[in-house]
Amino acid sequence: MYRVEIEKLTKYYGERLVLDAIDLAVSDHEVVCLIGASGSGKSTLLRCINGLTEFDEGSVKIDGVDIYDKSFGRNGLYKKVGIVFQAYNLFPHMTVLDNITLAPIKVHGRPKAEAEAAAMKLLELFGLGQFARSYPEQLSGGQQQRVAIVRSLATEPEVLLLDEVTAALDPELIGEVLKIIRDLKERGMTMVIVTHEMGFAREVADRVCFLDSGRIIEQGEPHQLFRHPQNPRTQKFLQRIIESGRLEASA
Amino acid sequence: MTRRPGKGRRKIALKDRLTPVLISLVSVVVVFGAAAWFIGSAEQWPRIQLQFFSIEAMLEAAPSVARGFLVSLQLWLVSLVCIGIWALILAIFRAMNGPWFAPLRVFAILYVDLFRGLPALLLVLLFGFGIPALNLPGLPKEGLFWGAVALILSYSAYATEVYRSGIEAVHEGQSMAAKALGLSQWQTLRYAILPQALRNVVPAMLNLVVALQKDVALLSVLGVRDAVREAQIYTARTFNYSSLVVAAILFLLATIPLARLTDHLQRKDRQRRLQSAL
Numbered sequence: 001m002y003r004v005e006i007e008k009l010t011k012y013y014g015e016r017l018v019l020d021a022i023d024l025a026v027s028d029h030e031v032v033c034l035i036g037a038s039g040s041g042k043s044t045l046l047r048c049i050n051g052l053t054e055f056d057e058g059s060v061k062i063d064g065v066d067i068y069d070k071s072f073g074r075n076g077l078y079k080k081v082g083i084v085f086q087a088y089n090l091f092p093h094m095t096v097l098d099n100i101t102l103a104p105i106k107v108h109g110r111p112k113a114e115a116e117a118a119a120m121k122l123l124e125l126f127g128l129g130q131f132a133r134s135y136p137e138q139l140s141g142g143q144q145q146r147v148a149i150v151r152s153l154a155t156e157p158e159v160l161l162l163d164e165v166t167a168a169l170d171p172e173l174i175g176e177v178l179k180i181i182r183d184l185k186e187r188g189m190t191m192v193i194v195t196h197e198m199g200f201a202r203e204v205a206d207r208v209c210f211l212d213s214g215r216i217i218e219q220g221e222p223h224q225l226f227r228h229p230q231n232p233r234t235q236k237f238l239q240r241i242i243e244s245g246r247l248e249a250s251a
Numbered sequence: 252m253t254r255r256p257g258k259g260r261r262k263i264a265l266k267d268r269l270t271p272v273l274i275s276l277v278s279v280v281v282v283f284g285a286a287a288w289f290i291g292s293a294e295q296w297p298r299i300q301l302q303f304f305s306i307e308a309m310l311e312a313a314p315s316v317a318r319g320f321l322v323s324l325q326l327w328l329v330s331l332v333c334i335g336i337w338a339l340i341l342a343i344f345r346a347m348n349g350p351w352f353a354p355l356r357v358f359a360i361l362y363v364d365l366f367r368g369l370p371a372l373l374l375v376l377l378f379g380f381g382i383p384a385l386n387l388p389g390l391p392k393e394g395l396f397w398g399a400v401a402l403i404l405s406y407s408a409y410a411t412e413v414y415r416s417g418i419e420a421v422h423e424g425q426s427m428a429a430k431a432l433g434l435s436q437w438q439t440l441r442y443a444i445l446p447q448a449l450r451n452v453v454p455a456m457l458n459l460v461v462a463l464q465k466d467v468a469l470l471s472v473l474g475v476r477d478a479v480r481e482a483q484i485y486t487a488r489t490f491n492y493s494s495l496v497v498a499a500i501l502f503l504l505a506t507i508p509l510a511r512l513t514d515h516l517q518r519k520d521r522q523r524r525l526q527s528a529l
Contacts, residue, residue: 052431075433082431089428093446102442103432155433 001064003028003159003190008058009048011041011214018044019055020214026159029188033201033222036211037237042194045211046161049192050081062159075107082152083161086168088144090136090151096123097132100151108155115154122150126180142173149180160184162193166200178204198238198247202226210234305493312485312494319481320501326399326467326477331460333403338410345411346418346440359411366408372469374401379473394473402470406463413459417452418444454520457513461506468502478502 004026011019018041026032034042047053049060051067060067067077090099097119104115123129128146136144145165152160162181166174178200184191185204195201201208202222209219210231218231226247229235241247290296341362344355366374378401379394391397421444429439471480478498485494 050431052427074435078431078433085424085428087422087424089422089424091425091428091443091447093450103434106438106442107433151432 002026002061003030003063004049004192005061005064006045006049006058007061009045009055009060010057011044011048011053011055018214019048021058022214022216024209024216026190026192029190030206031185031189031191031193031204033205033208034192034194034211035196035198035201035208035237040211041214042211043163046083046163046192046194049159049161050083051077052083078103079108079155080157081159081161082155082157083163084145084148084152084165086164088136088141088148088168090144090148092136095133095135096128096139096147099136099147100154103151103155119150119154122153123147126150126183140173141169142176145169145173145177146180149177149184153184159190159192162191162195164194164196166195166197196246198226198241202247210237212237301491303492303496305491308485308489308491308493309497312482312497315481315485316478316494316497317501319476320478320498322475323464323467323477323479324505326395326402326470326475327464330399330403330406330463330467334406334410334459334463335456337403338407338414341407341411342414342418343440343445345415346444347436349436363408363411366405367412369405371402371405371466372472374405375469375472377401378404379470395470395475398470398473398475402463402466406459406466409459410456413452413455414448416455417448420451421447451520454513454517457509457516461509461513464506464509465502 002025004024006022006024009019009022009024010017022041022045024032024045034045036042044053048055049062049067051060062077062080065071072080090096091102094102097116100119100122101112101115104110104118105112110118120129120132123132126146126149128143128150131139131143131147136147139147145168149162149165165181166177169177174197178197181191181193181200182204193201193205205222207219208222208225209216210225210229210233211217212233218225218229218234225234226238229238238247341359344352344359347355375398379398382390382397383392383394386392418440425443425447426439429443434442468477468479471477471483474480476484478501479495482494482498486492
């Protein structure tokens, strides 16, 4: 059974078709990167997976269960599928620790002491222990994004969705965030990643999907897709990326 | 450390800084001095002074006006608390979306439309004279109580809108993050949105606080013995208006510091936003 199974997913924004009958299945421990130009529907697709964005047709299943199935209850889906955003979206009025323990305590009813101990363990694990009592604005962008990742891990999700998590970061801060994602892959986290970091996608992905006007027009193992793209549009897209210096041509 | 150039720069800077201050000072003294001289030398001035600024009458009226002002202050504080709470409830009604909350949302919208569209004085008269006249059993009959209710209802409409603008100013990414963490709509408001919204609205809310401080004087039409009423009583007895000037001074003493505080907070708030935008 697939962890995530998307069938014929279709979504309109008003008249505009943004997702056109997308099929995508993600296995356990698999890391799938979604690439494509802005406006190609990557982020929308990602947000459909955990129900943040409603879609018009098709279905999304997590472990074989439709995400709108009653068995998920009010917050079961959000416990199974975590998401991290481009702009971190940490709560600025809460300390790092409170950001992380909010959902475990208020949504999942875990005792405060237990939730805080678990949060501290996660923070230590990712080298953020000393920031537990800081407020988000006291941290660098890279640190904030790492905290946001830890926050999404605090509910122990089985699937993690990453929505351009390095796009808002200064180049020198991207590395620390990518490192966490690599760690997560090693721990076997199932991830769907929307990214513009082609080098990173090539390195971390088990499979890369190229989206164009709401469709996955090419997908494959990263070395295959980056080295020998079949579809002319994929070729053109990658050519542009290479020309802008963000991907080495001979990899 | 190179001291000399630094010292030289500071000297010039000091002179540059002082010149505008001096110009401002001199021009203020000249303009206001001329105005004072003009008014003071007018033929009518002694009469005006006797009528409005008689020290004797002021001292005589001061105790009762000050007592009335205490009533004004109490009314103001009690109303503030009620407005703060009631408007927050209305703003939360307004912010809850989802079909089940439609009645609350509609109620809040109608409420704001109604009470923001009516003059506060009209409401004070309607409630303060109208409801006691009904002689309803079990309800208070004092004009003071119903007048205050009218003010609270009226000001809550404005305060609701202030809260609402604060809620809407919180970036939508915040509620999306809260939803993705599994928080319910109420939890999202309670833990993620409102704490930020309340901080956003402090300066705008203080403007209402200052406005209300003055508008409690409306209750004097109901015979509530606040500062304005007490001053009027003195005026009616002596035909001297200095008592009203005493009341005016008391109001200014209360509102000017508040207005300065509002300015200060607004400035700080703007700086904070600029900083967080960087």
